[in-house]
Amino acid sequence: MSLVAIAEKDLQDTVRSRGMLILVALFSLLVAVFAAVFRPGGPSGQFATEVLLSFAVGPFLVTTLVPLVGVVVGYNAVSGERESGSLKLLLSLPHSRADVVFGKVAGRGAALSLAVFTGFLLPAVVLIGLSQFGQLSTFNAGAYLGYTVFAAVLGVVFVAIAVGCSAAAATQRQALIGGVSIYVLFVLLWGAITGQFLGAAGDAGLIDPLPVSQQQISVFLQVANPITGVELLSNAFLGEQLFSGEGVNQQISAVSMLVFWTIAPPLAGLWRFDGDDL
């Protein structure tokens, strides 16, 4: 399997970069800081894992830092090799350009997941240790681990978007601009842009004929942002409402949008990349 060979090579290559070590250290440090801050003092204090995750780690760490890291890990995946010339080595071997793009998504996605898991699990070991010694009354390891999976999924989605952008870019510079734009769009401007869009569409009378309400479209557009999607799913998970209860429709749209964002940008990037002279 050509794609697997590329993914494996890319994972080997990426985990050896200094950036990965910094990343793991940063995650560990930040999670540990939040854990320390949110730990109500004393052995009898209630330590709510869910609270730590959904009110501290979630909004401050996962939804801002993980997308950034995904973009950083992915934006030079193809364009970097193209500019340095190692892409020639890759395409001299029996790999198609599609293998290259999707192999990169898999390899870098795996590298980022590894960083997220390591970075989250190092503090978890400490937290588990503290709860063993009675310093913490409860530590919900299952919730913590599950949440880590959601964080990794979000990272992988952003890796996929950034790799797609990287494949479409002819130069590193273009890829960098693309990466920054992705981050700004999804993290900072999504609500404003979709709001404007919805307002304009409503004013133009495009929504009334549709069999859905403006409210439904607005919710869908929010969930279409992978960050909101993952937030929705992880909160449902922590509230033990995942794929049950009232929000199940929203959750399904969130999942489908995550799948969309993982596949469509690399495909679009491949379309450009496949037709290009290298």
Added chain:
Amino acid sequence: MTAIELRGVTKEFADVTAVRDLDLTVEDGEVYGFLGPNGAGKSTTIDMVLDLVRPTEGTIRVLGQDVASDGVAIRQRTGVLPDGFSVYDRLSGRQHVEFAIKSKEADDDPDALLDRVGILEDADRKAGGYSKGMRQRLVLAMALVGDPDLLILDEPSSGLDPAGAKEMREIVQSEADRGATVFFSSHILEQVDAVCDRVGILREGELVAEDSVEGLREAVGGEETLEIAVGDADADATDAIRDLDGVTRVDRDGDTLVVSCADDAKTRVIAALEDAGVVVRDFHTREASLEDLFLAYTEGDAPGIDGGGGDSEGGEDDGGSGDAVGTEEVVR
């Protein structure tokens, strides 16, 4: 079967036509040297054969398959040493070769390949710390994975010292002996002469000559320069050979006679000297140098160089830089 077949291939970039209506055929099992000055379109042609660059017009088939649609299948049976590549700085030499083996689904021993190209001792070092020559060797090792039917080597000797270039030629030769087709480009001519069955010379995107090295030499002139060290060169001696059939020019340079003559006139020249009682101490021939040949095709308006003038000048500074580049000296 033909290993590489280009038909009417043209490649236009935004501001320049790099390759113009090129027809080129490399037969199965031959060693083909692809020559031309920098910027002649060699790398663009090779990039098109590798499907890195798409032709504006024309078709390219490699190992009987179309490069545009069957690239992966072709590269499964092809080993490539590209031009202007870079390695993965953080991966070791062995990891590079292992990656190539995995990619080709081959079962080679990485160490055996690394040993063959002479970098086994550095196999565990990160390739980022390799010299240019070691990188070249590493990628050659990757190209040899899976005993490919076709080897495409773009400027294989660049970055190698003379000993490394010689090893490269030996590997090319042994791959050819195994039955592989070898297609390689070069702007250094002495490499080509030693190993190639056939040579194509590209100039401004067009193939201006294609033949064996011998054939090209004949087409350009077929004249050779004979340098004869004699005991006592007098006027009688030069007169004796000046009138021989096939001799176009005789110069005396101290105790050395420099004779421009046709290939088949050499023995008659020696015999005539001996008949005239001149002691022949030593003699050797200088063939029309490959450099002259190359320049004739790549710079001249038409094939055909005057062997006499240029060669006798070359003879005077024997051992100088001009000689080292392209002259083949044969002691007979």
